[in-house]
Amino acid sequence: MTWTWLIGAVLFLVLAPIAGGLIAGIDRKITARMQGRVGPPLLQPFYDVGKLFEKERAVVTTAQNFYVLAYLIFIALSGALFFAGEDLLLIIFAFTLAHVFLVLGAYAVHSPYSHIGAERELIQLMAYEPMIILAAVGLYMVTNSFLVADIATTAVPAIIYLPGVFLGFVTILTIKLRKSPFDISTSHHAHQEIVKGITTEFSGSTLAQVEIAHWYENVFLLGFIYLFFAWNPVIGIIAVAVTYLAEIFVDNVTARVRWQAALKSGWVVAGGLGILNLAILSYMMTGGA
Amino acid sequence: MQTLLFLILFPILVACLLLFVKRTTLRYAVVALSALVIGGASIYLLIRYAFEGTVYFAAPSEAVSLAMVAIEMGLALFIVYMGAKFKNYLAIVLAAIQAALVVYLEGMFSGNLHAVNNLFIDQFSIIMALIIGLIGSLIAVYAVRYMETYHHHHPEVRDRQRMFFFVIFAFLAAMFGLVFSNNLLWIFFFWEVTTISSFLLIGYSETAEATKNAFRALVMNLLGGIALVVAIIILAATEATSGGIDLAQVLASGDTATILIPAVLIGFAGITKAALMPFSSWLLGAMVAPTPVSALLHSSTMVKAGVYILVRFSPVFAGTFAGFSIGLVGAVTFVVASAIAISQSNAKSVLAYSTIANLGLIAACAGVGSYMLVWAAILLIIFHAVAKSLLFLGTGAIEHRIGSRDIEDMEGLIVRMPKMAVMMFIGIAGMFLAPFGMLISKWAAIEAFVLTPFGLVFIVILAYGSAVTVFFWAKWMGKLVTVTRNQEKVEKGFFEEPWAPLYIITGLVAAVVLLFPVISSLLIEPYVLAIYGITARLGQANIAIMLLMLALLMVLPVSFLLFKRSAKHLPAYMSGRTATPDLHFAGSLGLTREAQTRNYYLNEYFGEAKLFLPGAVICAILILASWVLAGVAL
Numbered sequence: 056m057t058w059t060w061l062i063g064a065v066l067f068l069v070l071a072p073i074a075g076g077l078i079a080g081i082d083r084k085i086t087a088r089m090q091g092r093v094g095p096p097l098l099q100p101f102y103d104v105g106k107l108f109e110k111e112r113a114v115v116t117t118a119q120n121f122y123v124l125a126y127l128i129f130i131a132l133s134g135a136l137f138f139a140g141e142d143l144l145l146i147i148f149a150f151t152l153a154h155v156f157l158v159l160g161a162y163a164v165h166s167p168y169s170h171i172g173a174e175r176e177l178i179q180l181m182a183y184e185p186m187i188i189l190a191a192v193g194l195y196m197v198t199n200s201f202l203v204a205d206i207a208t209t210a211v212p213a214i215i216y217l218p219g220v221f222l223g224f225v226t227i228l229t230i231k232l233r234k235s236p237f238d239i240s241t242s243h244h245a246h247q248e249i250v251k252g253i254t255t256e257f258s259g260s261t262l263a264q265v266e267i268a269h270w271y272e273n274v275f276l277l278g279f280i281y282l283f284f285a286w287n288p289v290i291g292i293i294a295v296a297v298t299y300l301a302e303i304f305v306d307n308v309t310a311r312v313r314w315q316a317a318l319k320s321g322w323v324v325a326g327g328l329g330i331l332n333l334a335i336l337s338y339m340m341t342g343g344a
Numbered sequence: 345m346q347t348l349l350f351l352i353l354f355p356i357l358v359a360c361l362l363l364f365v366k367r368t369t370l371r372y373a374v375v376a377l378s379a380l381v382i383g384g385a386s387i388y389l390l391i392r393y394a395f396e397g398t399v400y401f402a403a404p405s406e407a408v409s410l411a412m413v414a415i416e417m418g419l420a421l422f423i424v425y426m427g428a429k430f431k432n433y434l435a436i437v438l439a440a441i442q443a444a445l446v447v448y449l450e451g452m453f454s455g456n457l458h459a460v461n462n463l464f465i466d467q468f469s470i471i472m473a474l475i476i477g478l479i480g481s482l483i484a485v486y487a488v489r490y491m492e493t494y495h496h497h498h499p500e501v502r503d504r505q506r507m508f509f510f511v512i513f514a515f516l517a518a519m520f521g522l523v524f525s526n527n528l529l530w531i532f533f534f535w536e537v538t539t540i541s542s543f544l545l546i547g548y549s550e551t552a553e554a555t556k557n558a559f560r561a562l563v564m565n566l567l568g569g570i571a572l573v574v575a576i577i578i579l580a581a582t583e584a585t586s587g588g589i590d591l592a593q594v595l596a597s598g599d600t601a602t603i604l605i606p607a608v609l610i611g612f613a614g615i616t617k618a619a620l621m622p623f624s625s626w627l628l629g630a631m632v633a634p635t636p637v638s639a640l641l642h643s644s645t646m647v648k649a650g651v652y653i654l655v656r657f658s659p660v661f662a663g664t665f666a667g668f669s670i671g672l673v674g675a676v677t678f679v680v681a682s683a684i685a686i687s688q689s690n691a692k693s694v695l696a697y698s699t700i701a702n703l704g705l706i707a708a709c710a711g712v713g714s715y716m717l718v719w720a721a722i723l724l725i726i727f728h729a730v731a732k733s734l735l736f737l738g739t740g741a742i743e744h745r746i747g748s749r750d751i752e753d754m755e756g757l758i759v760r761m762p763k764m765a766v767m768m769f770i771g772i773a774g775m776f777l778a779p780f781g782m783l784i785s786k787w788a789a790i791e792a793f794v795l796t797p798f799g800l801v802f803i804v805i806l807a808y809g810s811a812v813t814v815f816f817w818a819k820w821m822g823k824l825v826t827v828t829r830n831q832e833k834v835e836k837g838f839f840e841e842p843w844a845p846l847y848i849i850t851g852l853v854a855a856v857v858l859l860f861p862v863i864s865s866l867l868i869e870p871y872v873l874a875i876y877g878i879t880a881r882l883g884q885a886n887i888a889i890m891l892l893m894l895a896l897l898m899v900l901p902v903s904f905l906l907f908k909r910s911a912k913h914l915p916a917y918m919s920g921r922t923a924t925p926d927l928h929f930a931g932s933l934g935l936t937r938e939a940q941t942r943n944y945y946l947n948e949y950f951g952e953a954k955l956f957l958p959g960a961v962i963c964a965i966l967i968l969a970s971w972v973l974a975g976v977a978l
Contacts, residue, residue, distance in 0.1 A: 111912065112911040112912060113911060113912045113913075113914050114911040114912070114913060114914070115827075115913070115914060115915065115916050116827040116913075117904070117911060118758075118825065118827055118904070120903070120906075120911070121900070121901070121903055121904050122825075124900070124903050125897075125900050128896060128900070129893075129896075132893070132896070136889060141885065141886075141889060142883070142885075142886055142889075144787050144790060144791065145778070145787065145886055145889060145890075148778035148779075148783055148787065149778050149779075149893060151777075151778065151814060152777050152778045152779075152893075155777060155814070155818050155821070158818055158822060159818075159821060159822055159825050161822075162821075162822030162823070162825055162826050163825050163826060163827050164827070164916060165755075165756070165826045165827055165828055165829075165916060165927065165941070166916030166917060166918075166927075167916070167918070167927070167939050167941055168916075168917060168919075169916075170941040173822055174819065174943060174944045177814070177815050177818050177819060178815070178944070180811070180814055180815065180818075181811045181812060181814065181815045182811075183811075184807070184810070184811035184814065185804075185807040185808045185811050188790070188803075188806070188807040188810070188811075189803070189804070189807055192790065192794060192800075192803050192807075195794055196794070201791065250917065250919070255917055256916060256917060318949075322808070325807070325808075326804075330800075330804050333800055333804075334800060337800050
């Protein structure tokens with residue numbers, strides 16, 4: 056048994072918050088430029104989180120802190136398992152578990168705004184999960200393995216075989232990055248119609264934990280994107296950057312949709328692009344051979 | 345063999361004894377003691393036979409078979425009588441057809457109706473016996489006090505508890521008989537006893553609705569029973585190649601073409617008993633019965649008999665289009681029932697639909713029938729039995745305390761009934777969260793379907809189905825953990841006893857979650873290996889990760905202590921209006937109003953009215969297709 060997997064996990068746990076924070080800073084800069092503003096300094100996200108840790112500790116109920124901590128830990132764990140090269144399906148399920156904890160935190164506080172946020176978060180979860188599973192299955196069909204380590208070191212250009220799955224995944228990535236038009240449960244934009252949705256009642260260090268979890272999550276998701284291009288690391292990194300830029304662009308040119316549209320979009324892209332792609336692929340592999 | 349016979353006969357003895365017990369305390373003592381004996385005997389069975397592989401016993405046959413036919417005729421007469429009394433002529437017709445077929449079978453093929461061995465035990469039967477013996481008898485214990493309270497709350501219902509407990513123990517005996525029988529005629533006999541038992545239990549309250557639903561269950565299960573007799577007739581007629589009525593010989597028969605038709609018919613019987621679509625309505629109708637009955641039907645008896653027989657025959661289904669079609673019935677049932685569960689706010693409805701969904705998933709695995717899928721199916725049966733019994737019994741206890749089984753009314757249960765809420769939480773977690781039970785099976789199923797020709801269809805269904813599952817479980821969990829203010833604790837009630845079985849079953853859920861690698865390597869893997877010559881198992885690394893996740897989950901609650909001291913408590917944000925902690929806010933005209941939170945039920949997307957019919961039609965077509973495909977293979 057080799058210990059290289061541990062290096063990946065530890066590197067992720069240490070570096071992902073830094074990378075995630077920087078990505079958030081760049082994101083805000085680019086967003087500002089797109090809107091004709093100067094934007095905050097690159098390190099602003101770190102300042103923000105730092106400030107949150109200095110705030111007074113206030114809660115509606117103490118239980119909420121527990122759920123948010125569990126959310127952070129399981130997001131970090133699923134990312135760490137991902138970068139340790141473990142089984143993709145197991146990682147997806149751990150990822151789902153993490154989000155259920157966030158939702159429970161919002162339920163626990165018993166507040167109208169966070170309650171609606173929690174419901175919407177669950178609808179989002181329901182909207183994106185089929186596509187994520189199909190993406191994992193698609194990567195399996197191309198590489199014959201569910202292990203991230205094997206998929207990441209494949210010589211097969213997965214994207215050539217999985218264009219539909221990739222587009223489907225990018226669509227639900229918008230939900231996961233909490234960007235418009237699918238940022239229905241909470242977003243980084245100020246005061247919207249449901250206040251801050253699922254995070255309404257979180258404050259101070261608890262809110263900081265949500266923020267850090269989001270950084271972890273974003274790095275993990277971009278890692279997932281990379282898998283489609285893993286046969287060539289240079290192209291892979293470029294593809295990740297371009298995808299993220301496209302997400303920022305979409306975020307800035309679209310308005311928030313209703314949850315019905317978010318659910319339908321998630322399911323239709325999974326059904327249309329994902330399934331069609333996989334069906335053709337499986338035909339090629341069995342019937343075409 | 346003594347243990348097997350004991351497990352079949354002892355519950356009957358207890359059942360007869362309970363006919364004469366009137367006082368609740370005495371009944372409690374008898375039931376609790378018997379539960380101890382039955383549970384102990386099933387554990388002894390595990391210790392005695394776990395490492396023995398398959399063991400066959402040539403149990404006495406002639407006299408027993410005669411007695412069975414006589415009882416079957418008696419039961420048929422009973423159905424005719426009940427059907428006449430309640431003017432349900434369909435039940436009479438079906439019972440008559442079935443009785444006629446049995447007579448035809450006994451008359452025409454009397455020479456072919458002997459199995460070399462009538463009883464057998466293997467690892468799969470041990471698993472089933474443990475589910476019946478431990479969970480089934482715990483439910484019986486719970487039922488004693490529950491029924492006392494039930495009659496307290498429902499004075500209008502005639503007190504027929506003696507009959508009630510007689511049937512419950514007869515039911516357990518029949519279940520044991522079913523999973524130990526190697527003689528298909530015996531299987532049929534026990535199969536019919538379970539049908540009648542559930543008919544009697546569902547109709548317990550004797551209201552018009554209960555009677556109607558009891559007959560619905562009866563009619564649907566009689567359809568399955570008829571299919572089962574027809575299958576046995578075909579097998580008896582083709583004894584030379586099919587192996588006749590000897591289960592082991594049928595399964596080992598090389599002549600797949602001949603045994604596929606009977607197998608599909610037996611699969612149909614399994615589909616009716618397991619309440620897959622389009623037959624799911626009987627299990628939903630069964631909700632009118634007292635909650636322990638639902639717990640029993642859903643977790644350790646009835647529907648488990650259906651999936652048991654499907655899993656038994658899955659080596660025959662494996663690789664055939666007919667089996668694939670049966671698998672699709674299960675898969676469609678899984679996704680449709682999961683979706684409908686979203687629109688339900690009655691806790692028992694949610695549990696019922698999720699049972700139907702899970703049985704669908706098991707049937708999907710059994711129908712396609714590769715070795716990995718059979719492994720996953722058995723694991724699913726185990727996890728579903730423990731988690732679902734806990735949830736049903738919990739719902740029953742909650743209903744008695746708060747007077748409602750609506751999920752919305754369970755808001756803040758963590759404050760009102762903290763122990764119960766934690767147990768429900770564990771049960772729900774066992775139903776859908778990583779790294780607990782069901783999820784492992786779903787995951788194994790996805791990995792297995794990837795390797796199956798046309799498995800993509802199943803993967804797509806699983807992907808959507810499991811996403812939907814997360815939604816309805818998580819929102820229920822959310823209601824439970826909501827911390828409400830100014831609520832009283834109502835955990836203590838008139839009757840304290842039901843808690844003991846609840847604690848034990850919670851312990852069982854935890855044990856199964858922790859020990860599933862052991863259960864898998866001790867019981868499931870050897871069984872799959874014996875049948876397929878190859879077995880499935882989870883990678884060591886994955887098991888390690890799951891145990892790590894479990895450890896984290898157990899350590900995390902310690903963090904509660906961290907937060908206890910310092911934080912300042914503030915009321916929830918109410919858009920700037922003055923608010924009290926229990927969600928009252930200052931409205932207009934100086935009135936104080938209360939804000940309420942309600943979950944989404946998304947009726948226009950996932951309503952029963954919208955989804956049930958299409959699901960039932962698709963499944964009915966698939967069942968017909970499985971018959972046609974089995975015929976074509978011949």
